[in-house]
Amino acid sequence: MNGVYIHIPFCKQKCAYCDFVSFADKERLTDAYLDALENEMALCTGEKADTIFIGGGTPSILKPNQISRLTKAVFDNFDIAKDCEFTTEANPGTLDEAKMTAMLEGGINRISVGVQSFNDAELKKIGRIHDAETAYNTILSLKKTGFNNINLDLMTALPSQTMDSLKNTLKTAVSLPVTHISAYSLIIEDGTPLEKEYSKGTLALPTEDEDREMYSYTIDFLTRNGFNQYEISNFAKKGYECRHNIKYWTFEPYIGLGVAAHSFDGESRAYNTDNLEEYLSGSEKQTIPLTQKDKISEFIITGLRMNKGISAEKFRQLFGEDIENIYGFELIKFMNLGLIKKDGDRYSLTRKGIDVSNSVLCEFV
Numbered sequence: 001m002n003g004v005y006i007h008i009p010f011c012k013q014k015c016a017y018c019d020f021v022s023f024a025d026k027e028r029l030t031d032a033y034l035d036a037l038e039n040e041m042a043l044c045t046g047e048k049a050d051t052i053f054i055g056g057g058t059p060s061i062l063k064p065n066q067i068s069r070l071t072k073a074v075f076d077n078f079d080i081a082k083d084c085e086f087t088t089e090a091n092p093g094t095l096d097e098a099k100m101t102a103m104l105e106g107g108i109n110r111i112s113v114g115v116q117s118f119n120d121a122e123l124k125k126i127g128r129i130h131d132a133e134t135a136y137n138t139i140l141s142l143k144k145t146g147f148n149n150i151n152l153d154l155m156t157a158l159p160s161q162t163m164d165s166l167k168n169t170l171k172t173a174v175s176l177p178v179t180h181i182s183a184y185s186l187i188i189e190d191g192t193p194l195e196k197e198y199s200k201g202t203l204a205l206p207t208e209d210e211d212r213e214m215y216s217y218t219i220d221f222l223t224r225n226g227f228n229q230y231e232i233s234n235f236a237k238k239g240y241e242c243r244h245n246i247k248y249w250t251f252e253p254y255i256g257l258g259v260a261a262h263s264f265d266g267e268s269r270a271y272n273t274d275n276l277e278e279y280l281s282g283s284e285k286q287t288i289p290l291t292q293k294d295k296i297s298e299f300i301i302t303g304l305r306m307n308k309g310i311s312a313e314k315f316r317q318l319f320g321e322d323i324e325n326i327y328g329f330e331l332i333k334f335m336n337l338g339l340i341k342k343d344g345d346r347y348s349l350t351r352k353g354i355d356v357s358n359s360v361l362c363e364f365v
């Protein structure tokens with residue numbers, strides 16, 4: 001079964017750290033964009049899907065009738081499994097009751113809210129359009145309207161963030177009726193306003209040690225509060241792991257629709273243009289076949305992000321060789337360093353390995 005990803009690239013304003021393909025001044029194009037998405041979906045008629053994820057950008061910028069139009073197009077074109085996980089991302093400050101109702105009536109059963117922090121000064125610094133109170137009330141309204149599977153996105157290592165403010169954010173997050181929490185460290189991306197400040201030396205960022213301490217505290221705190229870590233940055237109550245994102249980490253196929261979206265079928269990747277006007281005029285996907293080497297490193301790097309790690313047997317079935325023949329040196333080195341462990345036929349990162357996962361994963365490229 002496929003996962004389906006649909007990209008909605010419109011935002012109210014651009015956040016100071018964001019290098020995603022999203023546009024702050026093009027809301028007038030949303031109807032034309034939905035036309036283009038419908039055309040792209042028509043090429044997938046009859047494809048089976050058991051997870052759908054509308055991401056962005058800010059999908060909740062769409063009006064209620066546009067949300068209904070989009071969800072209808074999904075059901076009209078794909079062969080959707082009965083127990084399909086259907087997620088949309090949403091940002092506080094762009095949701096109202098009519099939109100929430102349109103989402104639920106359209107079959108959306110999971111919502112992922114970009115909260116990032118419950119500290120107003122931190123939110124302002126990174127250019128979010130909402131404050132902490134709006135985010136808090138948005139989660140409560142979603143629950144009241146009928147959403148029972150809610151994710152909340154948080155960020156650590158934000159400018160001026162302290163351990164105390166992070167503790168407060170985490171405490172607030174777990175007090176809310178959410179089933180899933182994602183927590184990513186801020187990355188300073190080239191060309192963003194934050195990067196400019198960073199280059200000038202005027203950005204007060206936590207040090208690398210503080211960043212690691214925040215991450216470690218986040219894992220312990222969320223685990224103590226019933227959110228189990230199942231991936232480097234993702235935590236869920238039992239049974240609420242995000243099935244769509246798990247497809248990305250376990251080499252499962254997915255179809256990407258919309259500007260800059262990409263698809264994966266186990267053998268190749270297909271990319272849509274990241275130029276909005278080109279996408280609207282109906283440009284075709286570019287397909288790039290993956291070499292055996294590409295597939296293997298993709299399997300390892302994404303699989304090791306998950307706490308359960310990778311199966312040596314699945315590796316053999318997929319690639320016709322023993323993982324130890326290809327990565328024996330790296331696996332032994334990291335096991336000796338206590339960064340990777342082997343359990344039955346599975347290799348996974350240890351807690352110490354998770355702390356330095358970037359350096360470990362790099363060596364499998």
Ligand code: SF4
Pocket residue numbers: 010011013014015018019020022056057058091114
């Ligand atoms: S809301 Fe998300 S996609 Fe839009 S600018 Fe902010 S971070 Fe980027």
